[in-house]
Amino acid sequence: MIDSQTPCRDLEVISCTPAKDPSLVDLVLSAPGWTCKPGQFVMIRPAHWGAELVWPRPFSVCDVSDQGLRIIFQTVGRGTRRLAELVSGQKVTVWGPLGRWFRIDEARPNLILAGGVGIAPFVMLARREKTDNLSMLFGHRLDLEHYPYAEIADRIKSEAMQQKTMADIAEFETVLSERIKALAGVGQVLACGPEPMLKVVRKYCLLHGTDGQVSLENRMACGVGACLGCVGKTVAGDYVQSCVHGPVFDVREIDLGD
């Protein structure tokens, strides 16, 4: 367990490896003694960054094991491009684990709905949880080999659908709807992926009366509940902070603007 007195630490980069598609990066940090729950996140800021980039970046934890703390991220902007340049031996400042995690219901079927790099937090889930009641449907844009799909598929029942055209996306939505409907009253879905996908997941959960949890991605400055920059809206109209009230929310609780 991380020392609660020093939850902000400089960790050493063990490896920072581009995946087969260089827009995805696999980052492993030395983190002896760390524990984390699937769906929780950490804030990361390289210790050598000067003042040009002021914010740390939030990332779902992919896994924590004897090998270290593993993050898989996509390079999308200035910060992630700079993070992708990390080399082994460099130090990064990390605080966490932060936020609420995915709640597994061991007595009922749990279906993972992952989209693209949103597959990351489920690596730890598949490795740790009892797998009898766990399965996954994965939607992806790049070829499957670019993602840590096999690490999950080796352990739990998984299927994958690639989306290259609008027709592929429509077909994925149809399958999502079927899978979510099949779990109505008997199980739940756990979703992480791009916001349009999460909106679809929420829509069908509400339509079919299926329990569900979604992990939201929001711009954050601090990760600890102080900046108030990462708020989302509840169905009741209240602002909630993704960092401390989420990032995992019940589909019935959160309003995704759909």
Add this chain to the structure above:
Amino acid sequence: MDQTVKLGSLTLKNPVITASGTFGYGLEFMRYGDLSALGGICLKGISLAPRAGNPMPRIAETPCGMLNAIGLQNVGVEKFLKEKLPYIPADTTVIANLYAQTPEDFGELAAIFSEEDKIAALEVNISCPNVREGGVQFGQDPHMASAVVGAVKKRAGSKPVIVKLSPNVTDVRVIAKAAVDAGADMLSLINTLSGMAVDIRTRKSRLANVVGGLSGPAIKPVALRMVHQVVQSVNVPVIGMGGIVSAEDVLEFILVGAHAVQVGTYNFMRPDNAFRLVEEVRVLAESLGIASWDDYRGTLKV
């Protein structure tokens, strides 16, 4: 070296205060350090009624800085007193930051906080650029600034009153003088600079509010200049802030005449930064042979 610094009737253990809006209600940072070791914490702006704040997106990162348009989201004074204040550790110097839309409501807030033993001082926010009413327009008009400060001072009891100034004015000294003439015990500056960031692909502003307040290292030279100007023009203690990210930055503000500093965006860069800064400032001051802050303050050679 004795780190203590006296600002009129307010004594701080050291000159490092956390800035309003960047440190929550303090409780958010208790995992990362001992609040009572700081010179003080300045609370998120508090209004009489709870405020929801502005729509998303509210924050954007810019080179060496960030923009925010949070819109003073806060739990309201009643909930703050019941659910937050009791949990702030004793011996912490707590500065309440007040926001209201009328001088009367500012006075009402001052009266409520004047009854609270745990509140060491009141900071009056007349400089928020992100709200439609009662924000920076109070801080841009010397008559309105004077009315607000007068209303607060009348009902603040023995609590020292700090007035937080906006940089979004032609001459900051005019507002500084109006605030002091109306009874301000000290001044703090600068609040954020009004700014924008836009996205050429979506053709939208990066903030839902379109404009926001710029903070971070990008604004430090502006802040330093304004603190220097204000220190020359009024005779009350000044708390400097704007882009402080190192012990050297803290000493620069004290060199131009600030009694203490507030640290803002730096708290986001690492949550224990303020705590680390207290020690780093002490080490740097000692390495420069500074015997007391009184000896060093305002010794800039011009």
